Amino acid sequence: xxxxxxxxxxxxYKKTDTFERxxxxxxxxxxxxxxxVFLGKKIYPQKILQVGQQVLAVVGQSIDFDTAFTNxxxxxxxxxxPLEGLESFCIEVFGPQSQKISAQTQQDSCKLRPEITLQxxxxxxxxxxxxxxxxxxxxPASSKDQTVPDVPEAIPAVxxxxxVGEEDQELxxxxxxxxxxxxALETVVPVYGSLNSGFGYRDHPVNGKYLFxxxxxxxxxxxxxxxxxxxxxxxxxxKDDSYGLYLQLDHxxxxxxxxxxxxxxxxxxxQQVTAGETIALVGATGTATGPHLHLELKCGELxxxxxxxxxxxxx
Amino acid sequence: MIPDFLxxxxxxxxxxxxxxxxxDSGVTALAALACVLHExxxxxxxxxxxxxxxxxxxxxxxxxxxxxxALSYSQELxxxxxxxxxxxxxxxLGCYISSWTCFSGLNLALGTFNxxxxxxxxxxxxxxxxxxxxxxxxxxxxxxxxxxxxxxxxLTAAGFVxxxxxxxxxxxxxxxxxxxxxxxxxxxxxxxxxxx
Numbered sequence: 001x002x003x004x005x006x007x008x009x010x011x012x013y014k015k016t017d018t019f020e021r022x023x024x025x026x027x028x029x030x031x032x033x034x035x036x037v038f039l040g041k042k043i044y045p046q047k048i049l050q051v052g053q054q055v056l057a058v059v060g061q062s063i064d065f066d067t068a069f070t071n072x073x074x075x076x077x078x079x080x081x082p083l084e085g086l087e088s089f090c091i092e093v094f095g096p097q098s099q100k101i102s103a104q105t106q107q108d109s110c111k112l113r114p115e116i117t118l119q120x121x122x123x124x125x126x127x128x129x130x131x132x133x134x135x136x137x138x139x140p141a142s143s144k145d146q147t148v149p150d151v152p153e154a155i156p157a158v159x160x161x162x163x164v165g166e167e168d169q170e171l172x173x174x175x176x177x178x179x180x181x182x183x184a185l186e187t188v189v190p191v192y193g194s195l196n197s198g199f200g201y202r203d204h205p206v207n208g209k210y211l212f213x214x215x216x217x218x219x220x221x222x223x224x225x226x227x228x229x230x231x232x233x234x235x236x237x238x239k240d241d242s243y244g245l246y247l248q249l250d251h252x253x254x255x256x257x258x259x260x261x262x263x264x265x266x267x268x269x270x271q272q273v274t275a276g277e278t279i280a281l282v283g284a285t286g287t288a289t290g291p292h293l294h295l296e297l298k299c300g301e302l303x304x305x306x307x308x309x310x311x312x313x314x315x
Numbered sequence: 316m317i318p319d320f321l322x323x324x325x326x327x328x329x330x331x332x333x334x335x336x337x338x339d340s341g342v343t344a345l346a347a348l349a350c351v352l353h354e355x356x357x358x359x360x361x362x363x364x365x366x367x368x369x370x371x372x373x374x375x376x377x378x379x380x381x382x383x384x385a386l387s388y389s390q391e392l393x394x395x396x397x398x399x400x401x402x403x404x405x406x407x408l409g410c411y412i413s414s415w416t417c418f419s420g421l422n423l424a425l426g427t428f429n430x431x432x433x434x435x436x437x438x439x440x441x442x443x444x445x446x447x448x449x450x451x452x453x454x455x456x457x458x459x460x461x462x463x464x465x466x467x468x469x470l471t472a473a474g475f476v477x478x479x480x481x482x483x484x485x486x487x488x489x490x491x492x493x494x495x496x497x498x499x500x501x502x503x504x505x506x507x508x509x510x511x
Contacts, residue, residue: 066340072420076410089424096481268482
């Protein structure tokens with residue numbers, strides 16, 4: 001009798017032990033997650049914000065399972081090999097999502113603007129017409145019948161000064177008023193709008209101080225799509241009190257474009273984009289008095305005046 | 316309101332609610348139907364084998380059927396195979412019905428996924444029961460278990476690569492789901508041992 005009691009007590013102890021061990025495991029796990037988020041936010045606030053953005057972007061994406069299953073069903077119905085069907089199904093579900101993202105963003109009113117892609121602005125407009133003729137597709141109608149020279153003129157290397165800018169005041173370090181060549185890069189106008197505020201010194205519209213403005217402000221309606229200046233990859237995305245929602249594209253050869261005050265970002269870090277693809281929507285996030293796009297262009301270490309490279313609507 | 320033989324985990328309902336919320340095309344309802352038919356396959360064979368079904372658990376990691384008595388290896392083999400076979404049957408039936416294209420594809424995917432010899436999926440149960448029937452029980456069982464862990468680690472790693480490279484979390488979520496299922500099953504086994 002005594003023996004049975006002891007063994008039952010032992011069993012009871014064992015059960016409590018297991019239960020407590022499990023509870024402890026869960027507690028440690030929850031504590032680790034809490035500490036990671038808490039310390040992360042204190043030490044690397046920007047990084048955590050970026051991760052948050054990425055997580056939201058990933059969660060917000062939805063794979064089109066309906067189409068994937070329908071395609072798989074079609075391979076069965078059309079006497080296709082089920083294995084091949086399953087293979088393409090796996091690629092569709094687990095693989096790259098670039099096509100699906102663009103399909104989804106189209107639904108989200110982030111539409112590609114064909115008129116923008118068509119209206120390519122020759123980078124070297126008026127300066128290197130012959131070079132443009134060979135580098136981009138904007139062949140002027142009148143030049144069609146011209147005899148093509150045997151050796152085409154070389155496109156100026158990236159960073160070559162094309163126009164020397166005139167500035168009354170000395171610019172801060174890292175900025176130039178000169179027009180630098182972007183090589184053979186094909187570009188489009190991100191947003192067609194009037195120039196609100198140009199590159200150079202100005203009275204800040206919010207704090208009233210006389211400060212240098214390192215880009216251009218293009219006025220547009222909130223929610224208007226922002227097209228990628230040129231093809232490239234998304235360098236980074238982020239959010240802060242000053243620029244609001246922002247992102248930077250890397251077009252290679254040290255050429256980068258930066259877009260700020262967006263209402264919504266339609267791309268993720270590391271994503272490949274083509275010129276003219278919608279990357280964000282115009283907004284008034286951060287320090288802004290109204291919806292507009294703040295655009296900056298960089299060539300190597302220097303920020304250049306975007307007015308040389310994009311067109312504005314005359315207000 | 317809920318019968319005694321059913322146990323529904325709150326997280327199961329939450330997951331279902333989330334899936335229905337995220338779904339615009341109605342594919343979740345079709346998937347739920349395919350899963351129900353899959354489970355009916357299992358239950359039908361168990362009833363046919365005159366087994367006493369004690370309780371059916373709906374957890375976020377899948378449906379678990381608790382039996383009153385143990386299964387022999389051949390019974391286990393048939394009971395485990397019944398679910399995926401129902402799905403594969405529906406998939407091939409769907410070939411002849413034009414409006415069943417999506418349902419047919421869904422069943423093919425569900426059936427083949429469950430036949431993977433991984434974790435606690437039907438494929439693993441069939442594999443183990445078949446090996447046991449061939450007389451290779453003890454050693455093979457431990458090899459299977461370590462293989463499962465290796466596969467889970469490979470799947471998780473591949474899931475991470477796909478997430479970082481293409482931003483697609485599906486494989487990582489699948490691997491996480493399989494791992495959670497595996498851990499849950501191990502915990503249950505551990506508890507059973509403790510209470511015996």
